[in-house]
Amino acid sequence: MSVLNILAVVCMIAGALVFLVGAIGLLRLPDFYARLSGVTVAGALGTALLLLGLLLHYPSVENTIKIGLALLIQLATAAVGGNAIARAGYLTKVKPTEITKFDDLAGSSAGTPAEGDGKA
Amino acid sequence: MTYLTWALRLLWFPFYAGGEIVKTTFQVMWDIVTPGSSATPAFVEVPIRATGDLEVTMLANLISLTPGTVTVAVRRDPSTLWVHGLYVEDRESFQKEIHAMEDRILAVTRPKGAPEGAKSKGGRS
Amino acid sequence: MVLLLLLIVLAVTVASTPLLNRYLGRDSGWPIAAVFLALTVLVALQAPQVLGAGTPLEFSRPWMPQIGVEFSLRMDGIGWLFTMLVTGIGSLIMAYSTRYFPSGPRLGFYFLMSLFAFAMTGLVLADDIVLLFVFWELTTIASFYLIGLSGPSASRPAIRTFLLTAMGGLALLGAVVLLVVRTGTTSLSEILADTSWTGDTVFVSVVALLVIVAVFTKSAQFPFHYWLPDAMAASTPVSAYLHAAAMVKAGIYLAMRFTPAFGDVLLWNVVLITAGLITALMGAIFALQQTDLKRLAAFSTVSQLGLLVAVIGVGTPAALVAAAVHTVAHALFKSALFMVVGLVDIRTGTRDLRRLGGLRHRMPVTATVATLSALSMAGIPPLLGFISKENLFESFLHAPGPGWFGPLAGVVAVGASVFTFAYSFRFVYRTFFGTSRSEEGSKEAAATEAGSGFWLPAVTAAFGGLLLGLTVPALDPLVNEVALNATHQAADAHLLLWHGFNTALFMSMAAIGIGALVSWRLRVGDTVAGRDLIPFSGVNVFEAIHSGIIRLGRRTGDLTRSDSPAFHLGAPTVLIIALAAVVAVFGLDLPSPAGQTTVGLDWVLVGLMAVAVLAATITRSRMAGLTLVGVAGFTVALWLFFLGAFDVALTQFLVEILTVVVAVLVLRRLPRRFHPVKAGRKALTAVIAIAAGLSAGVAAYAMTGRRELSAAAEYFLEHAPADTGGTNVVNTILVDYRALDTFGELVVLGVAGLIIIAVLRSSDLLPVHASRQVVVSTDNAAYPAADNTVLMRTVGRYLMPLLVVWSLYLLFRGHNEPGGGFIAGLVGGSAFALLYLAAPSDARARIRLAYPAIIGAGVVVAAFSGFLGFVDGSFLKPLHAEIPLAWGDYFHFTTAFVFDVGVYLAVIGVLLTALNELGLERGTPPGRSGTTTAPSKDEGDDEESAPAVESDATVLNGSTSGGKR
Amino acid sequence: MTLAITIGIMVAGGVYLMLQRGMVRIVLGLLLVGHAVNLLIMSAGGVFRRDQPLVGSGTTPFMADPLPQAFVLTAIVIAFSIAIYMLTLAASGSDDDTEDAS
Amino acid sequence: MEIIDIGIGAIVLAMAVATYRILIGPSAADRGAASDVVFFGFVGLVAMMGIRLDTDLVVDIVVVCSLIGFLAALSLARLITGGKR
Amino acid sequence: MNSALLPLFVAVPLASAGLLTFLPGPLWLRRTLFLAPSASVMLAASWLIWLTRDGAVYAHNVGLWPNGIAIPFVADVFSALMLWTTSLLALVCSMFAVATGDDRKTFFAPLVLVLTAGVSGALLTGDIFNMFVFIEVMLLPSYGLLAMLGALGRLRAGRIYVTVNLLTSTIFLAGVALVYAAAGTVHLGELAGAAKESPMVAVGMGVVILALSIKAAVVPVHGWLARTYPFASPAITALFSGLHTKVAIYAIYRLYALVFDGDSKFLWIGVVAFTLTMLIGVLGAVGENTTRSILVFHMISQIGYILLGVALFTEIGLMAGVFYLIHHMIVKASLFLSTGAIEHTHGTGALDRLGGIAKREPLLALVFMGAAFSLAGLPPFSGFVAKLTLVIAAVDDAQWTVAVVMIGVSLITLMSMLKIWGGVFWGRDPQEENGDGTPVAVGSNGSTVTETIARPKIKTSLIIPGLILTATTLCIGLGAQVLLDLSAQAAAGLMDTSGYVEAVLGR
Numbered sequence A: 001m002s003v004l005n006i007l008a009v010v011c012m013i014a015g016a017l018v019f020l021v022g023a024i025g026l027l028r029l030p031d032f033y034a035r036l037s038g039v040t041v042a043g044a045l046g047t048a049l050l051l052l053g054l055l056l057h058y059p060s061v062e063n064t065i066k067i068g069l070a071l072l073i074q075l076a077t078a079a080v081g082g083n084a085i086a087r088a089g090y091l092t093k094v095k096p097t098e099i100t101k102f103d104d105l106a107g108s109s110a111g112t113p114a115e116g117d118g119k120a
Numbered sequence B: 001m002t003y004l005t006w007a008l009r010l011l012w013f014p015f016y017a018g019g020e021i022v023k024t025t026f027q028v029m030w031d032i033v034t035p036g037s038s039a040t041p042a043f044v045e046v047p048i049r050a051t052g053d054l055e056v057t058m059l060a061n062l063i064s065l066t067p068g069t070v071t072v073a074v075r076r077d078p079s080t081l082w083v084h085g086l087y088v089e090d091r092e093s094f095q096k097e098i099h100a101m102e103d104r105i106l107a108v109t110r111p112k113g114a115p116e117g118a119k120s121k122g123g124r125s
Numbered sequence C: 001m002v003l004l005l006l007l008i009v010l011a012v013t014v015a016s017t018p019l020l021n022r023y024l025g026r027d028s029g030w031p032i033a034a035v036f037l038a039l040t041v042l043v044a045l046q047a048p049q050v051l052g053a054g055t056p057l058e059f060s061r062p063w064m065p066q067i068g069v070e071f072s073l074r075m076d077g078i079g080w081l082f083t084m085l086v087t088g089i090g091s092l093i094m095a096y097s098t099r100y101f102p103s104g105p106r107l108g109f110y111f112l113m114s115l116f117a118f119a120m121t122g123l124v125l126a127d128d129i130v131l132l133f134v135f136w137e138l139t140t141i142a143s144f145y146l147i148g149l150s151g152p153s154a155s156r157p158a159i160r161t162f163l164l165t166a167m168g169g170l171a172l173l174g175a176v177v178l179l180v181v182r183t184g185t186t187s188l189s190e191i192l193a194d195t196s197w198t199g200d201t202v203f204v205s206v207v208a209l210l211v212i213v214a215v216f217t218k219s220a221q222f223p224f225h226y227w228l229p230d231a232m233a234a235s236t237p238v239s240a241y242l243h244a245a246a247m248v249k250a251g252i253y254l255a256m257r258f259t260p261a262f263g264d265v266l267l268w269n270v271v272l273i274t275a276g277l278i279t280a281l282m283g284a285i286f287a288l289q290q291t292d293l294k295r296l297a298a299f300s301t302v303s304q305l306g307l308l309v310a311v312i313g314v315g316t317p318a319a320l321v322a323a324a325v326h327t328v329a330h331a332l333f334k335s336a337l338f339m340v341v342g343l344v345d346i347r348t349g350t351r352d353l354r355r356l357g358g359l360r361h362r363m364p365v366t367a368t369v370a371t372l373s374a375l376s377m378a379g380i381p382p383l384l385g386f387i388s389k390e391n392l393f394e395s396f397l398h399a400p401g402p403g404w405f406g407p408l409a410g411v412v413a414v415g416a417s418v419f420t421f422a423y424s425f426r427f428v429y430r431t432f433f434g435t436s437r438s439e440e441g442s443k444e445a446a447a448t449e450a451g452s453g454f455w456l457p458a459v460t461a462a463f464g465g466l467l468l469g470l471t472v473p474a475l476d477p478l479v480n481e482v483a484l485n486a487t488h489q490a491a492d493a494h495l496l497l498w499h500g501f502n503t504a505l506f507m508s509m510a511a512i513g514i515g516a517l518v519s520w521r522l523r524v525g526d527t528v529a530g531r532d533l534i535p536f537s538g539v540n541v542f543e544a545i546h547s548g549i550i551r552l553g554r555r556t557g558d559l560t561r562s563d564s565p566a567f568h569l570g571a572p573t574v575l576i577i578a579l580a581a582v583v584a585v586f587g588l589d590l591p592s593p594a595g596q597t598t599v600g601l602d603w604v605l606v607g608l609m610a611v612a613v614l615a616a617t618i619t620r621s622r623m624a625g626l627t628l629v630g631v632a633g634f635t636v637a638l639w640l641f642f643l644g645a646f647d648v649a650l651t652q653f654l655v656e657i658l659t660v661v662v663a664v665l666v667l668r669r670l671p672r673r674f675h676p677v678k679a680g681r682k683a684l685t686a687v688i689a690i691a692a693g694l695s696a697g698v699a700a701y702a703m704t705g706r707r708e709l710s711a712a713a714e715y716f717l718e719h720a721p722a723d724t725g726g727t728n729v730v731n732t733i734l735v736d737y738r739a740l741d742t743f744g745e746l747v748v749l750g751v752a753g754l755i756i757i758a759v760l761r762s763s764d765l766l767p768v769h770a771s772r773q774v775v776v777s778t779d780n781a782a783y784p785a786a787d788n789t790v791l792m793r794t795v796g797r798y799l800m801p802l803l804v805v806w807s808l809y810l811l812f813r814g815h816n817e818p819g820g821g822f823i824a825g826l827v828g829g830s831a832f833a834l835l836y837l838a839a840p841s842d843a844r845a846r847i848r849l850a851y852p853a854i855i856g857a858g859v860v861v862a863a864f865s866g867f868l869g870f871v872d873g874s875f876l877k878p879l880h881a882e883i884p885l886a887w888g889d890y891f892h893f894t895t896a897f898v899f900d901v902g903v904y905l906a907v908i909g910v911l912l913t914a915l916n917e918l919g920l921e922r923g924t925p926p927g928r929s930g931t932t933t934a935p936s937k938d939e940g941d942d943e944e945s946a947p948a949v950e951s952d953a954t955v956l957n958g959s960t961s962g963g964k965r
Numbered sequence D: 001m002t003l004a005i006t007i008g009i010m011v012a013g014g015v016y017l018m019l020q021r022g023m024v025r026i027v028l029g030l031l032l033v034g035h036a037v038n039l040l041i042m043s044a045g046g047v048f049r050r051d052q053p054l055v056g057s058g059t060t061p062f063m064a065d066p067l068p069q070a071f072v073l074t075a076i077v078i079a080f081s082i083a084i085y086m087l088t089l090a091a092s093g094s095d096d097d098t099e100d101a102s
Numbered sequence E: 001m002e003i004i005d006i007g008i009g010a011i012v013l014a015m016a017v018a019t020y021r022i023l024i025g026p027s028a029a030d031r032g033a034a035s036d037v038v039f040f041g042f043v044g045l046v047a048m049m050g051i052r053l054d055t056d057l058v059v060d061i062v063v064v065c066s067l068i069g070f071l072a073a074l075s076l077a078r079l080i081t082g083g084k085r
Numbered sequence F: 001m002n003s004a005l006l007p008l009f010v011a012v013p014l015a016s017a018g019l020l021t022f023l024p025g026p027l028w029l030r031r032t033l034f035l036a037p038s039a040s041v042m043l044a045a046s047w048l049i050w051l052t053r054d055g056a057v058y059a060h061n062v063g064l065w066p067n068g069i070a071i072p073f074v075a076d077v078f079s080a081l082m083l084w085t086t087s088l089l090a091l092v093c094s095m096f097a098v099a100t101g102d103d104r105k106t107f108f109a110p111l112v113l114v115l116t117a118g119v120s121g122a123l124l125t126g127d128i129f130n131m132f133v134f135i136e137v138m139l140l141p142s143y144g145l146l147a148m149l150g151a152l153g154r155l156r157a158g159r160i161y162v163t164v165n166l167l168t169s170t171i172f173l174a175g176v177a178l179v180y181a182a183a184g185t186v187h188l189g190e191l192a193g194a195a196k197e198s199p200m201v202a203v204g205m206g207v208v209i210l211a212l213s214i215k216a217a218v219v220p221v222h223g224w225l226a227r228t229y230p231f232a233s234p235a236i237t238a239l240f241s242g243l244h245t246k247v248a249i250y251a252i253y254r255l256y257a258l259v260f261d262g263d264s265k266f267l268w269i270g271v272v273a274f275t276l277t278m279l280i281g282v283l284g285a286v287g288e289n290t291t292r293s294i295l296v297f298h299m300i301s302q303i304g305y306i307l308l309g310v311a312l313f314t315e316i317g318l319m320a321g322v323f324y325l326i327h328h329m330i331v332k333a334s335l336f337l338s339t340g341a342i343e344h345t346h347g348t349g350a351l352d353r354l355g356g357i358a359k360r361e362p363l364l365a366l367v368f369m370g371a372a373f374s375l376a377g378l379p380p381f382s383g384f385v386a387k388l389t390l391v392i393a394a395v396d397d398a399q400w401t402v403a404v405v406m407i408g409v410s411l412i413t414l415m416s417m418l419k420i421w422g423g424v425f426w427g428r429d430p431q432e433e434n435g436d437g438t439p440v441a442v443g444s445n446g447s448t449v450t451e452t453i454a455r456p457k458i459k460t461s462l463i464i465p466g467l468i469l470t471a472t473t474l475c476i477g478l479g480a481q482v483l484l485d486l487s488a489q490a491a492a493g494l495m496d497t498s499g500y501v502e503a504v505l506g507r
């Protein structure tokens, strides 16, 4: 087993543990909006470490490009997905926890109607 | 000269973003694994200077990628994000953190770097 | 050849009825009668051979050699007798019909009557038992339609008659089959000559009973007698021919025919005699009760047939002689009587005895005919009926069985004859004597004699009876031959009007005397007329059974009359469980496992699956249900990874995602929660589910993994690269070895797209369900779609090219590494899904490609690559070519790749279909406007009214790439 | 053994869902049963050989049977086709409910 | 049993936890968020299987998965809002 | 013949279907593309019957891969007969659809073509997994055809139809998996006799046959058929009745003969199940009140008859079964088409809302009557020969109960046919029954429609398809020896499968 291989396994196990903690966050965090952070923990750092581990295990130029690409895509899509779900939650009036300090979004102005947005 | 520093900023950005992600991840993880919660959540309106689709998207995504914050809504004109923060001490300090991120992003998306006086433009003065 | 000629002439007659009808209308009866008459003469000319020399005419051709059935005909004495009746009486009736009906076309009548004559002739000539059955059924069919011709009110009687006689036919079929299987031949004469089966008491009894049922139904014997009066709904010529002279005689014929086999079977004797005499007595009494002339004649027929059946049951040569004579006598007097009924009916407009009377002055010929026939029927000398009656009495006295049986039979027969005399008298007296019972000036009162064309046939029949009575010894050869054929014993009968004083004569005298007394003094007819002597009628019994069967049928249908898919899915499931249980109970000899199938890590997947499935079953949220089943799907994909099936795992994963994408398009139209289910049903379904799971699990464990690598697998692993040029063995199986499977699969996929479009065109999507209409807060910045979708659109803009490139990459390399047309197509399709999802409005999301055409093109391309294979000798045989590349390498090209392109196109087409058809609000359907308000409208998604593909696949505006917007 | 248990679990869950009310749950149940049968096909090849059948990679004696994999791939696509059609049926007409009352 | 199996076990446990969250909700949005975790878990597991099964073919698969998985999240978000974009 | 051409039975209709999805062309061209494949399949099948009439078996390894590796396409006289009949029905039903205008509905033509291609594939293939695929190819278009055309309840029926069929296909696939697990092959030639030797193969194949029995609507899994078929459009019901359950029946015959080698151990199960099917089906029929639901229940009953041939598994039983199968496909379709013509024209098939049609439509009445009598087994139609040979086969095998049930059932069959006849063709038209001859119709919602509605005349083009089929049943009945010969040859091929095995494996 080479050093890289050991590093790879370490990376992966670390990633898996981060991931698990993020998932546990789904249970422990107080409200939907907070739980989204648990999702991000798993989806960003957790997944990233796992992909990194994979790259360390199979280091090659081709794999570097591919895994780099995969990581970039993963992060970008996870973020957009998180945003989409957060927004969906807010639109459907998912109650924030009572300890929420304030909500600037409530009653916020939607701005000038943009093209393609119909009559809203 | 500008382009050289831009290239450097560009190369450094992933490390900056990675660092932010790691930092905030550990903050949230700590909160998860320890009993109780130190959360002080709030929805914060954050006026931003980023204008192009790419800039807005990068900023919003970076916010979403760092655990503890998530972009909930976007407005293009005037450019504004509404962000849910898990650890919000007060509105201004939170906006400042976001603007710090925005600076890093504008420094990458604009060869000339982020414009000075970030807070003066869109802040709730 | 005479026999064949007979049938051919009759068939030609049937075929020519449309032509005759067109030119002659009701007068078609004349030429037909002429043909029948000619045939009668032809048959009569055969008498020297058939009756004189005793040599039957025969004809035979193979028909269904596989089961030994032949088209064979045979005319012996019995056959000759009945053929004469069919053609002779037929000739009279056809002539009579020309005046019975008002002028006008009579196609149905003449067609069916000639068809009947054809069938009846075939029946009595058939020497193949199957052929006999065929003609037997044909007569039933002809009768059915002839009754039905009389209009709507006749339809029920026709159906009743048909069903009852068909039942008899089926009994006959049973007998036929038993005999054919037992004797190994279908030849009637061989079967009857074969003694091997007549010794087997059980067998012979069963066959005899079946034949008896056939005889009884056809010849209207108790307890099946009631159909005959019912059938009087038919027109009078039909009744005269079918229900008096010919068809009902089919039963008599059959009984005579089978006498060689059953004549000395006691069961046969007893049942025939008993039922026959009961029928005779009962029919006579009922006849006496009637006020309708035609019903009187019908019951009289029942009664006379009873006598015939009973005497055949006696089974001696003398009895058969009697039967033969009475058959002839009855045919003549009964057809004449029916014709009289028709004459009276047509001339007076009624058949009601209570309104008729005194017609002898105004209709003298008819009266004469009626009197002659009635005298024959009543058994008065010197008519033929007298002679036959004498012979009947004589035969009954010698009936087999215990000593008292014969005399008792004789007494009952005399009793029946007493009533016969009475109703015959009543028939004639009440119609033709006395004075008219109708008011002056009514049609009845003013009726006059019909033209000679109308009454001549009746006169012929009636005088025939007289003539034959006077010259009765002429019948000797006939009746002796019949008796010989029927009993295989010589009868040596000498028919005479005067036999001297003997028992039979006394019986006759007693019958006539008492009959006269009863008629004259007691006016029994009027006394018993209209009374219900039996508390139920055959028709009622029939209808009760009929509706009982229908009720039972309804109940049977109710067993499965459920529109719940669960019900129809449950039945097969339970059946499978039962199969598993049976196998488990009986056990299987299982080989030992061929290897270690369990790896420790597998257990995590088991756990994950258990959690996902359990959660999926208990949740009531539709969204949770969908995602939890999705989790199970992911777990399956992971399993596939664990099992070394990367292509499959990837496919499974992609399909899972796309299923979610499509399902969401649908789920948003439905309530948020599943329909509630009662606890009892939950428990029941849980029990079934657990049993099913147990069966599947045990089967999977016990019945797999117990052999080494299959020969085919070894072949694939060893030869795939050499055979196909590909190293990804799974892919080579898909596009090379088993390309046909894949072709089918791609068609299935493509068709799914087409039917989605077709069904939605025909039915419209659900409006978004009321309880589904999510309350969305609109008063904040998260609401506007255009601004808030900017993130996904921006990311999508960069992802799109990647998806396209990656999809092509996967397409090209599939042959060697995971990938291939299907996976590539899914990735490519995902690009469109992304476009759809990230669009700020439905209008922007619409993809303007003619996706049905893409599907079709996929199929055509795949088929085309298949056709290319014929160059090398087989459909879908991949062709290979090494294409030199600029940099000196070679690109290995194979038509399997073209095939893969076809797959790719179909997949893309289907995904586009799903997104566009399910994902977009369609134009409000006509007739439903205003009832639905899709929330997307409220939310500002502007609606374009022109759908992308409106007409059926004729629009191909594929120039606009979705990626450009 | 593990695969058999998985199959059992999926069939049980699938059958349960399939026998409930409403087209969507029936579809989900049928999907689960379909997946289970796909795993059964994999199992039929003998799951003690788990190397993927790519000639040149892995060691031939441990390569999995490729034929069931091809079967499953075909079956997945067919099931997917029917699934999206069934979902269309669920969304057509008046409701996805399949019964008048539970 | 290899060391990496610990990681695999952890991820599967995480997926199971997320599955539980899908079940209990309470909001549709919670379910959507939790399904995201399941999906990420899948990608992570595929990566780990690459080491476990000793093949780098999983790299391509990971790329495809991250490309496509996005669709599920966006779709579910649409479902949460009842189709509102 | 070059047996490499066998796949064309599948490929040509599919290619034509593909073209029809996007070919703009004029209507006549599209109709040609629609009708020509079935017609040519029928011609080719006739030729195939001619070639195989003496027991020859033609086999081709698709793609020319080695024996046992390739998917074989096999044609013997049995499959050739089935091909001929299915293509005849496809052609005739397509003609009917052209007459009703159904063929102009979205994708109707390509869907029907795919359906027939699937049928041909399932009939020709010598590989059970491939059979699964082609059964799906046959089913998918059917799912659409059922739900896109037809009566009010068609969507609900469509749901039952698709879910039951999917479950059944899944069960089929599970059986295939078990067979492969036990035998290591799905190739019918290699599987010959396997179930007789290996109980594991027998169980797997048993599951397959059970799935096919569900598809064939054998009691007790017949309910779905009665709740779905009546809701399709008449042409589609006719097509389905002729094709779908019959392919399943064909497969049961083929698989039991090949893989079980006619093992007598299990025959009693079939005897019991199929006898019940005859009985329950006919009782269900007689209890119904619309033309099509009566006919559909009959189908179930007749499926019992047909399958008894294989349950007897004697030379004469198989011959009778094959003969019955061919006869039934033709007759049933004819009945559906002739009642369908009424339904299409008068808008209802309810017995109490029709009447007196025989007088107004004598030709149609003749067409219906011939087929109805044939169905009930009356001479001189093919149904008589079918019933006779089957009863002989049952008696020959000493299956007394079966024989008695068969005969009894045929009486109830006649009874229900007469129910239709009396309700629709004879009797009074309820539209004319309102007193003084002012026709009054009852609207679908029960309200009385006041305007006079004259019964329209049924188009001849709607009658001709049924006429063709009724004429065929008459011809088959009169010239029974031809089909009996072919059926006997088919039976011989099923009794002794060595010819088949030799053709697909070269040994």
Ligand code: NA
Residues within 6 Å of the ligand: A036, A037, A040, B063, B064, B065, B066, B067, B068, B069, B070
């Ligand atoms: Na975040």
Ligand code: NA
Residues within 6 Å of the ligand: F351, F352, F353, F354, F355, F422, F423, F424, F427, F428
């Ligand atoms: Na009626």
